[in-house]
Each structure stands twice: as structure tokens, then as C-alpha cells.
Amino acid sequence: xxxxxxIYALNLASIYALMAxxxxxxxxxxxxxxxxxGATFAVSGYGxxxxxxxxxxxxxxxxxxxAFASFLMASTLVGSALISGAxxxxxxxxxxxxxxxxxxxxxxxxxxxxxxxxxxxxxxLLYLFGPRNRGLPKIFGFGRWxxxxxxxxxxxxxTIIGAIIILSLTLAWLRYSRxxxxxxxxxxxxxxxxxxxISRKVTALPVLMLTGALAGMAAALLSQTIFVSPTxxxxxxxxxxxxxxxxxxxxxxxAVIGAILxxxxxxxxxxxxxxxxxxxxxxxxxxxxxVLVIRPRGISGLLDDTxx
Amino acid sequence: xxxxxxxxxxxxxxGPLRVLHEVDLxxxxxxxxxxxxxxxHGKTTLLRAITHMSxxxxxxxxxxxxxxxxxxxxxxxxxxxxxxRSGIAIxxxxxxxxxxLSVRKHLECGAFTKLAWKERKNRIEKIFDIFPxxxxxxxSLVGKxxxxxxxxxxxxxxxxxxxxxxxxxxPSLGLAPKISNGVMEALWKLPVxxxxxxxxxxxxxxxSGKVDRIVGMHAGRMRGEVGHVSLL
Numbered sequence: 445x446x447x448x449x450x451i452y453a454l455n456l457a458s459i460y461a462l463m464a465x466x467x468x469x470x471x472x473x474x475x476x477x478x479x480x481x482g483a484t485f486a487v488s489g490y491g492x493x494x495x496x497x498x499x500x501x502x503x504x505x506x507x508x509x510x511a512f513a514s515f516l517m518a519s520t521l522v523g524s525a526l527i528s529g530a531x532x533x534x535x536x537x538x539x540x541x542x543x544x545x546x547x548x549x550x551x552x553x554x555x556x557x558x559x560x561x562x563x564x565x566x567x568x569l570l571y572l573f574g575p576r577n578r579g580l581p582k583i584f585g586f587g588r589w590x591x592x593x594x595x596x597x598x599x600x601x602x603t604i605i606g607a608i609i610i611l612s613l614t615l616a617w618l619r620y621s622r623x624x625x626x627x628x629x630x631x632x633x634x635x636x637x638x639x640x641x642i643s644r645k646v647t648a649l650p651v652l653m654l655t656g657a658l659a660g661m662a663a664a665l666l667s668q669t670i671f672v673s674p675t676x677x678x679x680x681x682x683x684x685x686x687x688x689x690x691x692x693x694x695x696x697x698x699a700v701i702g703a704i705l706x707x708x709x710x711x712x713x714x715x716x717x718x719x720x721x722x723x724x725x726x727x728x729x730x731x732x733x734x735v736l737v738i739r740p741r742g743i744s745g746l747l748d749d750t751x752x
Numbered sequence: 753x754x755x756x757x758x759x760x761x762x763x764x765x766x767g768p769l770r771v772l773h774e775v776d777l778x779x780x781x782x783x784x785x786x787x788x789x790x791x792x793h794g795k796t797t798l799l800r801a802i803t804h805m806s807x808x809x810x811x812x813x814x815x816x817x818x819x820x821x822x823x824x825x826x827x828x829x830x831x832x833x834x835x836x837r838s839g840i841a842i843x844x845x846x847x848x849x850x851x852x853l854s855v856r857k858h859l860e861c862g863a864f865t866k867l868a869w870k871e872r873k874n875r876i877e878k879i880f881d882i883f884p885x886x887x888x889x890x891x892s893l894v895g896k897x898x899x900x901x902x903x904x905x906x907x908x909x910x911x912x913x914x915x916x917x918x919x920x921x922x923p924s925l926g927l928a929p930k931i932s933n934g935v936m937e938a939l940w941k942l943p944v945x946x947x948x949x950x951x952x953x954x955x956x957x958x959x960s961g962k963v964d965r966i967v968g969m970h971a972g973r974m975r976g977e978v979g980h981v982s983l984l
Binding site: 638 | 803805826827829830833834836837842844847848850852853857860861862864869909910913
């Protein structure tokens with residue numbers, strides 16, 4: 445495997461990790477399998493597209509085509525995607541969590557409502573913006589670095605570094621903040637959390653906003669490689685859910701390991717001449733099924749190293 | 753003496769099953785009450801109903817003269833965090849632990865008030881004084897602890913904030929006599945001048961002479977006060 449393939453694999457893994465961690469945290473803490481995570485991705489992409497489209501002439505008129513203007517554009521794109529994702533997360537909280545969180549069969553109802561939100565959102569985006577792909581400004585610029593004889597595109601390097609920064613911040617928040625501790629407690633025992641005065645109703649809002657923002661970040665980073673379209677969130681969503689399962693629902697390190705494994709597997713299968721891109725999905729899903737048959741809790745199930 | 757808890761005609765259960773049948777109980781300030789009864793006769797359900805964790809419930813529960821009961825058929829646990837924050841602390845059966853957290857982080861989870869969170873280091877030190885074996889396990893995962901150690905962590909978490917009413921469900925369950933005696937000794941040391949405590953327990957020997965009253969439960973009904981001698 446050459447160095448260029450490793451960079452491509454890490455690039456895929458970055459996007460998948462951002463999506464998978466969102467699904468994993470949300471399911472294990474709030475108990476909601478968010479089928480609207482793909483819609484969050486798409487809505488964030490369009491949010492970023494609208495805001496950067498509005499801000500671009502203003503920034504260029506004010507600062508010209510300087511390095512500072514490029515930095516402002518990058519900040520606007522990432523910020524608007526994060527905020528759009530977080531706002532859409534809050535909308536999911538209002539529509540799919542708040543009305544049903546204390547009702548019987550909450551998990552199934554939540555799944556159905558978020559699926560409905562997903563379909564309605566994608567159709568609304570199609571109605572409002574049409575099926576055309578939209579290109580977002582290239583925040584990392586055009587160009588390549590040459591490392592060990594391999595050319596790495598700026599957007600690939602930017603995506604990997606951006607994802608690592610956001611994931612590190614998320615992990616630090618979970619590990620060191622009080623709200624993060626509450627989320628981790630809820631992920632491990634919701635009844636125990638209730639007995640500790642931790643309210644799922646209160647904690648669900650920041651969790652949904654955080655996971656929405658993670659999907660937004662994934663959209664901002666992926667927009668540097670491919671275009672934004674109403675259905676652009678479906679593949680990242682499917683990969684996010686399956687990688688979250690592969691890593692072990694509730695395990696953030698598991699989701700990261702799963703994302704890296706799948707990223708490398710995709711890159712590897714795609715590079716085999718007699719298989720190629722056609723067999724990428726087949727290969728990755730066969731691998732995920734095989735792992736889940738052997739380890740039903742996934743690679744790093746939350747309770748693996750504890751007593752029952 | 754003011755009443756901390758007053759139950760009137762409290763019924764509760766799970767789905768079609770009715771476990772509690774119109775239970776009446778009054779707990780005064782400063783009282784330690786032992787709740788005894790055979791397995792499956794409603795001790796745990798009574799404690800769960802007070803914290804709104806039973807499947808459904810109806811009847812009056814007055815906590816500090818505020819009505820927290822009423823009729824409910826769904827939403828188990830919805831009001832529990834609010835009740836816990838209002839001063840009802842519970843160490844449930846099965847401990848309800850967070851297996852992936854360290855002992856220290858687990859105890860921190862119990863410090864949900866602003867004051868308790870600010871003083872959490874001192875409070876954890878106090879818990880370690882009450883349960884000395886936990887000190888050396890401070891950074892161990894709770895999921896890797898033994899049953900007795902988990903009990904200590906569960907009760908320790910309950911003690912991270914001052915409560916008005918302590919509910920402790922079978923503190924000796926599954927523990928060796930020496931360990932359960934240690935856990936009970938720690939409970940007797942808790943000051944309850946401005947609070948009250950209900951301990952559901954099957955081993956009457958552990959309660960005898962230590963609590964102010966022992967009340968019996970049979971088939972989901974209160975059987976009134978039980979003499980120590982008649983139980984032994």
C-alpha cells in the first residue's frame with residue numbers, strides 16, 4: 445500500500461469517524477437511533493453554501509483576495525456548517541425527542557420519526573434548491589504537497605487535520621467537562637443516571653446539538669472533495685451507522701477504530717485491479733457482518749472489559 | 753416532629769401486575785425506618801414508586817408537605833432526576849452503576865448540585881473515610897469491582913449531596929456478613945437529624961436495635977410495625 449493510498453484511506457476515515465461518533469454517542473446516551481443524521485449532513489452543507497454565498501462578496505469587497513480573506517472564508521464555511529448542524533440537531537430534539545421521550549416504545553417511535561424527518565428534509569431541499577450539485581468554496585486552496593514522493597492534496601490534508609481537531613475537542617469535552625461526565629453516565633446506565641439527578645430530557649439537547657455539529661463538520665470537510673446535494677448525506681449516514689455498530693455502539697474509541705478500518709478497507713479494495721470501486725461496498729459490508737458475527741458487541745463494546 | 757414523607761393509598765406496579773396495594777406510611781424527621789418483607793412482597797417497588805421509577809402508580813406521596821405522587825401510567829423515571837434533586841437520595845438494588853467510569857468519576861456523578869460539584873474533592877475524601885477500601889480503588893473501573901465494593905460506590909454516590917430522605921434498597925444483598933456489617937455501620941454513622949432514612953432489608957438482624965422502627969410488608973400491603981422479637 446503506497447503512501448497516497450494511506451492518505452486517501454485516512455481522508456475517508458476522518459469523514460466516517462465524524463459521522464459514526466455522532467450516531468454512537470446519540471444512541472447510547474439518549475437512546476435515539478437518528479435516521480435523520482444524513483439529512484443533518486445535507487442541511488449543514490446547504491446552510492454552509494447559503495451563508496458562504498452571502499458572505500463571499502462582502503469578504504472579498506472588504507479584504508480583497510488576501511490570506512486573511514481566505515481565512516475568514518474558511519472560518520465562515522466551517523462555522524456555518526457547525527451552526528447549521530447544531531440547529532438541525534435542536535430541531536430533531538423538538539420534533540423527535542421531546543414529544544415521545546417518556547412514551548412506551550420510544551426507541552422505535554424515535555427511529556420512525558427521525559426517518560420521516562430525513563425524508564421530509566431531503567424532499568424540502570430538492571424542492572427549494574433542485575437536484576443540482578452545489579460547490580462550496582475551497583477553503584484549503586488548490587495545490588499539493590510532495591511528501592516521500594507522493595503528492596498530497598491540500599483538501600485531503602485539511603480534512604484529516606480538521607477531523608482530528610474536532611474529534612479531540614469532542615473527546616476532551618466528554619472526558620473533562622461536567623456535562624460530558626453526565627453524557628458518559630447516561631451512556632452506561634440510564635437508570636443510574638436518573639438516580640444521580642441527571643435528566644435525559646435536559647442532557648439530550650446538547651447531545652443532539654453536538655452530534656448535529658459533528659455531521660455539519662463532516663459536511664464541511666467532504667464539501668472540499670465532492671459537491672453538496674440533497675441526497676449527499678445518505679452514504680455518509682449509512683456508513684456512520686454501520687461503523688458505529690462495527691465499533692460497538694457507545695464506544696467512541698471503537699467508532700474511531702472502525703472508521704479507520706473501513707477507510708483503509710475501502711481504499712485497499714478500490715485499488716485492487718480486478719475488483720475496483722464496484723466491489724467497495726460489498727467488501728466493507730461483508731467485513732462488518734463478519735466482525736459482528738464474531739463479536740456481536742462490535743470491536744470495542746462498552747462493557748467488554750467489565751463484569752456483568 | 754415534622755413529617756418528611758407521607759404515603760397515602762399508594763398503589764404501584766408494572767404493566768398488568770399490581771405490586772403495591774394502597775400502602776400508607778408516614779416517616780418523621782430524624783427517623784430511621786427498617787422495611788422488611790419476603791422477596792417479591794413490594795419493598796423495592798415501594799422505594800421505586802417514591803422515586804417514580806415503577807411502571808405505573810397512583811395515590812398520594814407527600815415529601816416535605818409537597819405532593820409528588822398522583823396517577824401515572826407511563827413515563828417511568830421521567831420525574832426521577834427532579835425528585836433526586838429535590839432531596840430524595842437512593843441507593844437502588846443492583847446498584848445502577850456506571851461500569852466504564854472510575855470510582856472517582858462515579859462519585860462525581862452524584863455531585864449534581866452546584867455546591868456539591870464545587871466541593872466534590874472534599875466530599876469524595878469523606879466518602880473514602882466512610883468506606884476506606886475505596887481509597888486504593890480510586891482510579892479502578894467500577895465495572896471491575898466486586899459486589900461489596902460496588903455497593904460501597906453506589907451508597908457513596910448517594911452520599912455526595914445532602915438529602916432529606918435516604919432510600920437504601922437491600923444494602924446487604926449478596927454480601928459476605930463481614931462486608932455487609934461494614935456497609936451497615938457506615939449507614940448508621942450517617943447523620944439524620946434533618947433527614948430520614950428508609951432501609952429495605954431482609955436480614956432483620958442487621959436492623960435490629962439500630963433503626964427507630966421496623967415496618968413489615970406482605971403481599972404488597974403494609975403489615976404495620978413489627979416487633980424485633982417477633983421477627984427473630
